[in-house]
Amino acid sequence: MKAFKWSFIIAIFAYLYLPIGILVINSFNASKYGYEWKGFTFEWYAKLWENEALTQAFLNSLLVASLAATAATLIGTLMALALHRYRFPLKATASSLLFIVMMSPDIVLAITFLVIFIALGIQLGFWSLLIAHITFCLPFVVITVYAQLKGFDKYLLEAAQDLGASESRIFRLIILPLVFPAIVAGWLLSFTLSLDDVIISSFVTGPSFEILPIRVFSMVKVGVSPEVNVLATLLLAISLFLVTLSTLLLRRKH
Amino acid sequence: MNRSPILTLSNISKRFAAQEVLTDFHLTINDGEFFTILGPSGCGKTTVLRLIAGFEQPNEGQILLNGEDIAGIPAEKRPVNTVFQSYALFPHLTVFDNVAFGLKMAGVDAQNIAVRVADALAIVRLSDFANRKPHQLSGGQKQRVAIARAVVNRPKILLLDESLSALDYKLRQQMQLELKQLQRQLGITFVYVTHDQEEALSMSDRIVVMHNGQAQQVGTPREIYEAPRNLFVAQFIGEINVFDGEITRELGEYQYQALINGVEREIRCNHRFTAGDKVHVMLRPEDLRIDCRPNALERKGFPGIVLERNYTGQTLNSHIRLENGQTVMAHEFFDEDDPDFDYSINQKVGVDWVPGWEHVIPAERAGKS
Numbered sequence: 001m002k003a004f005k006w007s008f009i010i011a012i013f014a015y016l017y018l019p020i021g022i023l024v025i026n027s028f029n030a031s032k033y034g035y036e037w038k039g040f041t042f043e044w045y046a047k048l049w050e051n052e053a054l055t056q057a058f059l060n061s062l063l064v065a066s067l068a069a070t071a072a073t074l075i076g077t078l079m080a081l082a083l084h085r086y087r088f089p090l091k092a093t094a095s096s097l098l099f100i101v102m103m104s105p106d107i108v109l110a111i112t113f114l115v116i117f118i119a120l121g122i123q124l125g126f127w128s129l130l131i132a133h134i135t136f137c138l139p140f141v142v143i144t145v146y147a148q149l150k151g152f153d154k155y156l157l158e159a160a161q162d163l164g165a166s167e168s169r170i171f172r173l174i175i176l177p178l179v180f181p182a183i184v185a186g187w188l189l190s191f192t193l194s195l196d197d198v199i200i201s202s203f204v205t206g207p208s209f210e211i212l213p214i215r216v217f218s219m220v221k222v223g224v225s226p227e228v229n230v231l232a233t234l235l236l237a238i239s240l241f242l243v244t245l246s247t248l249l250l251r252r253k254h
Numbered sequence: 255m256n257r258s259p260i261l262t263l264s265n266i267s268k269r270f271a272a273q274e275v276l277t278d279f280h281l282t283i284n285d286g287e288f289f290t291i292l293g294p295s296g297c298g299k300t301t302v303l304r305l306i307a308g309f310e311q312p313n314e315g316q317i318l319l320n321g322e323d324i325a326g327i328p329a330e331k332r333p334v335n336t337v338f339q340s341y342a343l344f345p346h347l348t349v350f351d352n353v354a355f356g357l358k359m360a361g362v363d364a365q366n367i368a369v370r371v372a373d374a375l376a377i378v379r380l381s382d383f384a385n386r387k388p389h390q391l392s393g394g395q396k397q398r399v400a401i402a403r404a405v406v407n408r409p410k411i412l413l414l415d416e417s418l419s420a421l422d423y424k425l426r427q428q429m430q431l432e433l434k435q436l437q438r439q440l441g442i443t444f445v446y447v448t449h450d451q452e453e454a455l456s457m458s459d460r461i462v463v464m465h466n467g468q469a470q471q472v473g474t475p476r477e478i479y480e481a482p483r484n485l486f487v488a489q490f491i492g493e494i495n496v497f498d499g500e501i502t503r504e505l506g507e508y509q510y511q512a513l514i515n516g517v518e519r520e521i522r523c524n525h526r527f528t529a530g531d532k533v534h535v536m537l538r539p540e541d542l543r544i545d546c547r548p549n550a551l552e553r554k555g556f557p558g559i560v561l562e563r564n565y566t567g568q569t570l571n572s573h574i575r576l577e578n579g580q581t582v583m584a585h586e587f588f589d590e591d592d593p594d595f596d597y598s599i600n601q602k603v604g605v606d607w608v609p610g611w612e613h614v615i616p617a618e619r620a621g622k623s
């Protein structure tokens with residue numbers, strides 16, 4: 001029974017992680033096609049570095065991801081604070097709308113964005129891409145920050161007020177330090193989401209501004225080159241790092 | 255003790271949506287007293303505290319602090335501090351910074367803050383815990399930090415909302431004593447909210463008993479216990495036996511003849527009645543006497559049989575069913591000369607009391623006499 005349990009678990013993990021493992025190994029494989037191991041090499045990493053179109057797309061991706069994450073974090077944090085602090089009409093509606101954005105299939109969002117941009121006459125490119133990314137990151141920030149706010153004793157703010165703190169000092173001395181980890185986590189989450197989005201991005205960007213996932217997507221149509229393995233490995237490393245960081249930040253110490 | 259009023263609530267009404275939580279509520283609290291708001295859960299106690307603290311505004315009425323209307327003063331400017339039921343300690347700050355918070359807000363300089371926080375922590379015996387975070391403290395310690403954080407600001411009034419209810423029985427008893435000592439030591443007016451009548455009786459200088467958003471009675475613990483103004487107060491504060499009766503004759507000033515359970519008795523009270531008035535004659539279980547002489551003709555009082563007897567260590571508590579079906583409770587202290595003192599179930603006894611120990615109020619409900 002025990003042997004069965006363990007082999008079952010191993011099978012599941014193998015199913016999940018073997019392809020990723022092979023991909024990572026192949027990024028160091030001297031063989032171009034990756035069917036057999038021909039020795040360890042950094043050659044593909046160097047090649048990638050020389051591939052200007054690819055590095056440009058990579059830089060574009062980083063730019064959009066960091067801008068979108070920053071904007072979504074700013075707006076989302078304010079929204080979460082408002083949802084937490086104030087009672088206003090349609091509050092329930094506002095928060096369920098956020099959930100709808102979060103749960104909608106990417107393709108639905110993609111088409112919606114495209115229709116809006118065309119209707120408004122916005123040129124598809126950097127700006128349209130940025131706006132779309134901010135929008136789909138927003139609910140994740142709101143929910144992360146709001147959950148953190150909800151987790152605290154609801155009388156904390158009244159306690160601060162009772163002790164003589166003005167509205168602005170309550171914000172600076174109590175709210176901000178308490179939700180800061182959630183804000184950072186929200187940013188990291190947004191950054192990761194933006195970095196690996198393909199579907200929405202492919203609808204709302206134009207040839208003037210190419211980002212990494214789309215570039216890769218067009219590359220693999222003609223076969224998986226070793227550079228793609230390298231890129232995937234790098235992205236995997238970045239994502240892992242960011243996700244770990246945000247998990248650590250959200251782990252509550254009190 | 256002659257004390258001047260520090261806080262007056264007059265004519266207060268408070269509504270949440272359609273629900274009226276306080277109705278025409280009046281209260282006067284004196285400077286330096288330990289005042290308790292006592293009532294069942296949901297009767298509006300917390301709402302009264304929140305009105306005083308400034309977290310809520312009354313729909314009608316006035317709150318006067320030292321004779322001045324404080325309606326326009328926001329919570330952060332009122333010379334009043336609150337110890338929250340959940341403590342509400344700031345989780346990211348150390349014990350020291352929690353206690354120092356109010357002083358920092360008031361712009362006290364760092365040196366003074368250090369001295370005053372140290373004093374406050376010494377008073378609650380937490381000097382060694384200044385650098386801990388709240389999550390490293392036990393329930394009782396958090397409670398004391400919350401108290402230190404409030405009293406360090408030297409408020410005119412300290413508001414405490416069910417502050418001890420989260421603690422276990424032993425610790426609660428100890429904290430009751432400490433709170434009372436602290437209040438005497440600081441001389442600050444304490445307004446303490448609880449639903450625990452025993453706690454209220456043992457700690458307070460004066461108590462208001464609340465029910466359904468209204469003050470039922472205000473008085474010292476003794477007045478409230480011995481002379482409850484109505485049935486609610488009588489039954490909420492401890493156990494009490496209520497006999498329904500009817501006044502038959504006036505015997506003199508505050509002395510009447512009354513028919514109680516079919517027996518004519520003389521009663522004394524501080525109400526004015528006329529013949530025919532229905533009354534409640536109330537007796538605490540410890541004021542009843544049980545006559546267990548074997549000869550039925552010799553026995554005094556209402557005849558009945560023993561239903562149940564419980565030994566509590568100090569007292570013998572008996573439930574006795576009278577002939578009219580009513581069940582009464584009697585608590586008797588053990589007599590040292592009679593260590594075997596006990597009753598048997600179904601034993602025939604008489605229930606009586608020392609004349610003058612009864613407390614009589616006008617009847618609130620129809621009853622048989």
Ligand SMILES: Nc1ncnc2c1ncn2[C@@H]1O[C@H](COP(=O)(O)OP(=O)(O)O)[C@@H](O)[C@H]1O
Nearest residue numbers: 270271275293294295296297298299300301302
């Ligand atoms: N902010 C609020 N909104 C709506 N109803 C409230 C609010 N605060 C209290 N109440 C209601 O007022 C009544 C009295 O509450 P409270 O003062 O907390 O009672 P207590 O402290 O005596 O248990 C309760 O029925 C409660 O539901």
Ligand SMILES: [Mg+2]
Nearest residue numbers: 299300301416
């Ligand atoms: Mg309450």
